[in-house]
Amino acid sequence: MTNPENRPLTLRDVSEASGVSEMTVSRVLRNRGDVSDATRKRVLEAAKQLGYVPNKIAGALASQRVNLVAVIIPSMSNMVFPEVMTGISQVLEETDLQPVVGLTDYLPEKEEKVLYEMLSWRPSGVIIAGLEHSDASRAMLRASGIPVVEIMDTDGTPVDSVVGISHRRAGQQMAEAILKGGYKRIGFLGTKMPLDHRARKRFEGFTQALAKAGVEIADHEFYSGGSALVKGREMTEAILARSPDLDFLYYSNDKIGAGGLIYLWEKGVDIPNQIGLAGFNGLSLLKGLPLELASMDACRLEIGRRAAEIIAKRVEEDADTPEPSHIALEPTITYGDTLRRP
Amino acid sequence: MTNPENRPLTLRDVSEASGVSEMTVSRVLRNRGDVSDATRKRVLEAAKQLGYVPNKIAGALASQRVNLVAVIIPSMSNMVFPEVMTGISQVLEETDLQPVVGLTDYLPEKEEKVLYEMLSWRPSGVIIAGLEHSDASRAMLRASGIPVVEIMDTDGTPVDSVVGISHRRAGQQMAEAILKGGYKRIGFLGTKMPLDHRARKRFEGFTQALAKAGVEIADHEFYSGGSALVKGREMTEAILARSPDLDFLYYSNDKIGAGGLIYLWEKGVDIPNQIGLAGFNGLSLLKGLPLELASMDACRLEIGRRAAEIIAKRVEEDADTPEPSHIALEPTITYGDTLRRP
DNA sequence: GTGAAAGCGCTAACAG
DNA sequence: CTGTTAGCGCTTTCAC
Numbered sequence: 001m002t003n004p005e006n007r008p009l010t011l012r013d014v015s016e017a018s019g020v021s022e023m024t025v026s027r028v029l030r031n032r033g034d035v036s037d038a039t040r041k042r043v044l045e046a047a048k049q050l051g052y053v054p055n056k057i058a059g060a061l062a063s064q065r066v067n068l069v070a071v072i073i074p075s076m077s078n079m080v081f082p083e084v085m086t087g088i089s090q091v092l093e094e095t096d097l098q099p100v101v102g103l104t105d106y107l108p109e110k111e112e113k114v115l116y117e118m119l120s121w122r123p124s125g126v127i128i129a130g131l132e133h134s135d136a137s138r139a140m141l142r143a144s145g146i147p148v149v150e151i152m153d154t155d156g157t158p159v160d161s162v163v164g165i166s167h168r169r170a171g172q173q174m175a176e177a178i179l180k181g182g183y184k185r186i187g188f189l190g191t192k193m194p195l196d197h198r199a200r201k202r203f204e205g206f207t208q209a210l211a212k213a214g215v216e217i218a219d220h221e222f223y224s225g226g227s228a229l230v231k232g233r234e235m236t237e238a239i240l241a242r243s244p245d246l247d248f249l250y251y252s253n254d255k256i257g258a259g260g261l262i263y264l265w266e267k268g269v270d271i272p273n274q275i276g277l278a279g280f281n282g283l284s285l286l287k288g289l290p291l292e293l294a295s296m297d298a299c300r301l302e303i304g305r306r307a308a309e310i311i312a313k314r315v316e317e318d319a320d321t322p323e324p325s326h327i328a329l330e331p332t333i334t335y336g337d338t339l340r341r342p
Numbered sequence: 343m344t345n346p347e348n349r350p351l352t353l354r355d356v357s358e359a360s361g362v363s364e365m366t367v368s369r370v371l372r373n374r375g376d377v378s379d380a381t382r383k384r385v386l387e388a389a390k391q392l393g394y395v396p397n398k399i400a401g402a403l404a405s406q407r408v409n410l411v412a413v414i415i416p417s418m419s420n421m422v423f424p425e426v427m428t429g430i431s432q433v434l435e436e437t438d439l440q441p442v443v444g445l446t447d448y449l450p451e452k453e454e455k456v457l458y459e460m461l462s463w464r465p466s467g468v469i470i471a472g473l474e475h476s477d478a479s480r481a482m483l484r485a486s487g488i489p490v491v492e493i494m495d496t497d498g499t500p501v502d503s504v505v506g507i508s509h510r511r512a513g514q515q516m517a518e519a520i521l522k523g524g525y526k527r528i529g530f531l532g533t534k535m536p537l538d539h540r541a542r543k544r545f546e547g548f549t550q551a552l553a554k555a556g557v558e559i560a561d562h563e564f565y566s567g568g569s570a571l572v573k574g575r576e577m578t579e580a581i582l583a584r585s586p587d588l589d590f591l592y593y594s595n596d597k598i599g600a601g602g603l604i605y606l607w608e609k610g611v612d613i614p615n616q617i618g619l620a621g622f623n624g625l626s627l628l629k630g631l632p633l634e635l636a637s638m639d640a641c642r643l644e645i646g647r648r649a650a651e652i653i654a655k656r657v658e659e660d661a662d663t664p665e666p667s668h669i670a671l672e673p674t675i676t677y678g679d680t681l682r683r684p
Numbered sequence: 685g686t687g688a689a690a691g692c693g694c695t696a697a698c699a700g
Numbered sequence: 701c702t703g704t705t706a707g708c709g710c711t712t713t714c715a716c
Contacts, residue, residue: 362702404707
């Protein structure tokens with residue numbers, strides 16, 4: 001407010017303005033230790049009057065503590081991660097920890113860079129999507145000496161703690177449900193991205209479970225980039241033009257599934273009898289469609305919450321129990337209107 | 343890698359391991375000043391070997407420079423802001439600046455808190471959504487002495503720079519287009535949130551332009567929370583049950599518009615003749631619908647890019663030209679298949 | 685309850 | 701090209 005030279009204000013300015021030692025000012029501003037009400041009041045007044053904002057950089061350097069939690073995820077436009085973030089925020093809001101997000105675009109090199117950048121701010125913990133990281137990244141995580149929670153996926157070996165679901169099993173379960181529904185000629189539509197390990201694992205689990213029943217995927221279609229809804233339409237049209245005898249389409253995510261569903265609905269196709277459909281994620285948008293798309297909940301919110309809880313707990317307890325938590329959540333199938341029940 | 347005591351490594355460790363002074367190690371690690379290739383190599387090797395990650399906290403304190411740009415936005419699940427972020431990231435990636443996101447949930451108190459928190463890290467600049475802030479927030483922004491860019495909206499008085507569109511005018515233009523399309527009985531469907539100032543301004547501009555033509559909104563419906571697609575369906579059903587004679591529905595965002603569109607399409611309503619529809623934002627999902635919803639581009643990516651450019655430029659040039667930029671972008675109408683052209 | 689001194693790990697500024 | 705000296709603005713620790 002009153003800052004004529006426009007020089008960042010320091011504790012000393014507040015000290016001088018209030019006539020209280022820097023040390024006591026610091027105590028007041030952090031609510032630490034006993035300070036008389038009179039002094040406290042004078043300090044608070046001076047601080048507000050000046051418009052003082054503490055310098056966390058100096059504070060962090062002196063105290064060797066940073067109330068930041070690095071959250072490293074592939075993307076924010078995926079619909080999945082905003083919800084994970086919500087879970088993380090919900091939990092961290094009750095602590096004095098703050099999430100800081102870094103985006104990787106599914107690129108290992110970028111993940112490495114972002115991780116390096118974030119670790120250089122010495123956060124109190126790291127929440128990072130996936131179990132697949134470059135050797136350098138894994139080394140940094142281990143060397144950091146702070147709690148690390150890998151999220152989303154449990155199919156692999158974590159550096160420290162892990163919270164997620166088994167995408168391989170998710171793919172298997174969907175395959176089993178589809179077979180039980182009596183479908184035989186199954187098409188798969190998914191993302192081309194070879195770096196989306198979770199989509200890949202679902203695909204693997206899916207084909208594997210089909211194989212166990214002697215069924216093979218009849219056709220498949222992959223995409224990359226663009227609006228998922230549009231791609232869903234286009235791929236559906238393409239795969240059915242090529243293989244008109246398909247009786248089920250399994251989409252690797254709900255958005256392309258929704259696009260396909262709208263397309264088929266337009267065409268007047270009898271769903272789920274002529275063709276059944278399923279997606280993945282359990283997005284709430286599915287309920288706004290003409291038919292509710294079958295899907296599978298990915299436990300996004302819960303994963304975020306659990307991960308944050310692990311970090312928060314470790315930060316509190318500090319030194320002791322460096323026992324890693326390994327939490328595997330159980331996704332559930334929604335049949336909706338597009339997958340015949342057994 | 344080789345960090346037995348698990349104590350954070352320091353420059354001194356690298357210095358000792360390489361037999362080079364701390365200062366020179368620092369120079370190598372920052373690519374600053376001339377260092378002989380031999381020394382550089384020794385340092386780099388030692389650093390990598392130890393798995394050293396520089397401490398930016400100490401660096402920032404010493405250099406009084408922080409390569410962070412605070413980005414303060416209401417939400418990440420809005421579809422709008424991820425795209426703004428993309429624009430910001432694109433530009434900042436070419437600099438050594440890094441965006442750090444803070445979320446406000448459209449709450450002024452939360453905005454104030456987040457802003458305080460971020461400013462206490464002394465970022466190089468602030469990009470903040472909207473022009474409406476608490477007095478305290480505005481005071482902090484002004485007192486911070488760093489470049490501030492308010493984004494999304496140009497209807498108001500910025501603290502420093504601003505990049506956005508006029509939402510009031512956007513509402514007006516849509517009203518004019520609707521009238522020119524020959525529609526008379528117009529319904530409005532939107533968010534209840536009184537804190538979404540941009541939606542409010544669009545509504546105001548909309549009604550105002552209608553009024554100028556002697557038309558009044560025939561009915562309206564507001565919602566809050568829940569899946570936008572679902573809400574769009576429900577509100578559309580509700581408003582038409584109440585006012586079956588409406589010939590146009592203007593939705594305050596594309597998602598609820600899409601929900602309404604799907605609902606009406608299901609019902610077999612003749613769009614755009616029996617009823618016309620329009621949304622707002624120009625989301626790419628619109629092209630995946632049975633009909634393309636009329637909408638208006640909000641210039642999200644461009645806003646992000648421009649804002650980041652302003653910050654980047656100011657950080658480079660430093661002291662001079664503290665001349666604020668005021669950039670008003672021009673949104674364009676998409677008629678799609680749901681709004682009759684004049 | 686309050687204050688003084690000594691750093692936190694790095695970099696600016698200068699000296700060689 | 702390399703090294704030395706002083707801090708950056710806070711908090712820790714200990715004294716009063």
